[in-house]
Every structure is written in structure tokens, then in C-alpha cells.
Amino acid sequence: MQNRADPRLLDAERLIQERLGGRRLDFDSMLAVSNIYRAATAVRRRAEKGVLSEFGLSWGGFTTLWVLWVWGEMQSADLADECDLAKGTLTGVVKTLEKRGFVKRAPVAADRRRVNVSLTDAGLATIEQLFPRFNLYEGEMVGNLSASEKQELAELLRRVIVTAGSQ
Amino acid sequence: MQNRADPRLLDAERLIQERLGGRRLDFDSMLAVSNIYRAATAVRRRAEKGVLSEFGLSWGGFTTLWVLWVWGEMQSADLADECDLAKGTLTGVVKTLEKRGFVKRAPVAADRRRVNVSLTDAGLATIEQLFPRFNLYEGEMVGNLSASEKQELAELLRRVIVTAGSQ
């Protein structure tokens, strides 16, 4: 499932057509979607094995730390929204980050159902040290692309996000 | 973290620059990488909530079924490789698919460490019915893009996969 130049893909294309009988196949869409997923997996895997593992952070943990760094103390619901996570998932991520000493919880006086989450000093020191390295790593991941290609890629993906994101 | 036209992103850019002090930020790379991840999440989420949930399949389960459909019976190691999963993960996925009655295991006589995995009749019927619908869904996900844009997107991503995939 890599690209048209891959002989195994051409085999796959032929085999799929066989399996499909006469029905037609939207091969361009299939390749675009499957490459989105493969690229995301590769990028995440490499980030976690590289930079992030040194700090004991997963991709989701890093994202959460980053959001808190940029936006400051936030209530759980807003944080989950910004991190693109279900609220139940965020509870677990924050729990892990708390265990590592990176974030802290604080009750909201005005509404006792709510909880504020913010960076600890250790969390702040970590993200300040980590982010520049993460950004370098991001540069490596798309190092094969020119500046305009990166922008083109981001824009094409943005249009996919809009389509796929609108339930 | 959506796009340059998003006022919240411009805020974020300014805020990040503040946090970074004088250090420079590779914003193009950051956007490209984060959009890859966001798009993959959106695409997967929508597939699982839509087509796949009707068949009781996760993204990984679907991929495994698809690979077995196209390539036929495979040994575990090859299947894991083709599905881009760790071998331990594949054990779990196959276990789930077995429970659902979609695949079966068979010992390899020549080497008793190995196991062959293949579709059951029910699994075959399922993927034959499911794949055309999944492919339609893929078309929807990239429906905002022209054919050449889809190919351009796939190609840009392929170059990211190559870079990120080579440890």
C-alpha cells in the first residue's frame, strides 16, 4: 500500500480488481487515505521512540503539555477539546501526567463539578526544554519537502480534516 | 492548530513565539506534521463510527481482513508486517477477529513455531460486502480534492513515510 512505483502495489491493485470483479475502484482516494494513516503512524512512532521517550511522554501526553504551555491553566472540558480527545480519555492522560509530576489539578470554587488543570514547575521546565527539540524533529519528518510543499500538504490535509471532521 | 486562516492559530503562533523567547520556530513543519496527525484521527474516527461499526470492526481489524482478502492465507509475521503492526499487537487483533468468526488460525506443519492465518467464509463474505462501501467512504473523505490533488497528497505523504519510516 505504498505508492504506484511499488511493484507490490501494482500487484495489489490487480488483485483487488480481481476480488472486486467488475465493480470499479477509486484508487486515488484509497491511496490518499491510506497514506494519511500510514504517515501519521510513522510520524507518531518515530516521535515517541525518539524525543518523547527521553521525557517519558506519549504523543497524547506531549500534546496536552503543549496545549497547557501555550494556553495556560484550562478547565478539563476545554483541554479535552483542544487536545482532540474524549473527556474520559483526558482523565487518564492527566492522571498519567500527574503521576509523572508534570501537571496538577485544582478545584474550581465557582462550580464544584469542574477542575482546572495546569503545568507544574517541572512540567513547565520539561516543555520548555522539549518543544524546541520536538520542532526540530518535525522539521526532519518533512525534510524531504520544500517550504511550499509543506504548506501545500498542510492545506490539502486541512481540507480533509474539514470534510472528515464534520461528522 | 488548524490553519493560518484560523484566528486562534495566529494567537497560538504569537503565544508560542512568546514562550520560545528568541528561538526561531519552524512553523511550516509544525503545521504539516500536526495536520497529518489530525487528519488521520478524523479519518479513522469517522470510518469506525460509520461503515466499520456496522460490521463490528476496528480500523486495525478492517486492515487485517483486507490484507488477508487481497493476499490470501499468510503467516503471522508477514501479516503483521503488511498491516504495519507489532507482532504482539497482531496476536490480539487476530484473537478478536477469531472471536467474531472472521478469521481462523492453522498450524504450519513444516515449522511448528509458525501459524497461518486466513479468512473464514464469514470473513470473506464480510470483506466482499464491506470493501466497496469503505472505498466509497474513502472517496467522501477526500471529496474536496480533485484527482490530481489526491495524487499530489498521496505523493507528498509517501515522501514523509519514507523519511519517518527509516528509523
Add this chain to the structure above:
DNA sequence: TAGTATCCGTTTGGTAGCAAACGAAATCGG
């Protein structure tokens, strides 16, 4: 051919992720 090293798939222990159920707290309607 015996001993060692390597190669399999599985298991284990951990984090991540979702949906749905839950309980406490706030809000709304009368």
C-alpha cells in the same frame, strides 16, 4: 550431534483511546 544461538508467536504490563454508565453539582420550570 550436543550445545548454543536465533527465530517464532504468545503473554505480560503498561498507556491510550472510546462509549456509556454514573454520581455529584448546577440550572431550569413551575
Add this chain to the structure above:
DNA sequence: CCGATTTCGTTTGCTACCAAACGGATACTA
């Protein structure tokens, strides 16, 4: 006010995912 509804974050139950440890089977080497 007070009962019903809504809105929080958490918990629960499930699947997925990885790395590392494991134990059985095979291959290698002397």
C-alpha cells in the same frame, strides 16, 4: 423553593497498541 433536567469529571469495560520477557522450535557450529 423543589423536582426534573442538564452538565460536569470520573469510572467501567472494551479494544488497540507497544516493548520486553518468555518458552518452545528450529538452525547453526564446532
